């Protein structure tokens with residue numbers, strides 16, 4: 626399915642299991658620059674969005690830890706890239722990267738542009754980037770900057786290399802009719818990157834009311850487990866019987 630808006634079909638047990646999985650999220654390290662991110666072999670999930678969209682709050686809610694990622698009333702609070710490890714401690718299954726928000730008004734234009742370039746680079750070439758969770762304020766929908774960010778990663782979404790989940794955040798601030806309208810508009814934007822190969826999910830999300838949290842957890846878990854690389858299969862040495870049949874003596 627290229628664009629999923631309905632909850633994953635797992636049911637209550639799958640949701641519980643997925644939440645138990647997201648609750649294992651723990652802080653790994655901080656990088657001050659994208660090019661200082663450690664190399665690793667796990668699927669990496671990037672949490673991106675405008676400053677103040679609710680990225681850190683979403684991570685805290687999924688992890689069920691109040692201060693794992695630092696949420697703040699002051700936009701632009703997350704200035705570093707924080708990496709979180711998810712899955713069993715001995716065998717982690719994914720890394721989540723909380724990226725600094727873009728579009729923070731008080732940042733000088735030059736540094737805004739530089740940040741956009743770095744972000745574009747990361748989304749285009751980061752080798753084990755398996756998925757992007759883009760947080761968009763449900764009241765505002767996709768802004769120009771959100772569309773720009775989407776365009777950076779679009780080629781890899783279109784060919785299915787990178788999965789995309791859009792969380793329409795702060796849905797508690799909208800009534801039901803507004804929520805439906807917000808969802809419809811965002812779906813129209815995503816229609817532009819939706820192909821046979823792409824794997825795109827979208828859900829209304831509220832950390833406050835815990836709306837969409839279980840669905841997001843299920844999708845994130847599926848991404849990590851689906852991307853897990855199994856050890857190379859080494860075929861046993863060929864039996865003599867397998868040799869091409871010799872011709873008559």
Ligand SMILES: Nc1nc2c(ncn2[C@@H]2O[C@H](COP(=O)(O)OP(=O)(O)OP(=O)(O)O)[C@@H](O)[C@H]2O)c(=O)[nH]1
Nearest residue numbers: 676677678679680681682696697701702703726832
């Ligand atoms: N009503 C409501 N407020 C929310 C929700 N999620 C986040 N907020 C508020 O939005 C503000 C920004 O949240 P953060 O999670 O710090 O946002 P961020 O995207 O990490 O921001 P930067 O780190 O600046 O990029 C905080 O005051 C949060 O309490 C939500 O689901 N509902």
Ligand SMILES: [Mg+2]
Nearest residue numbers: 680681695703
């Ligand atoms: Mg933040």
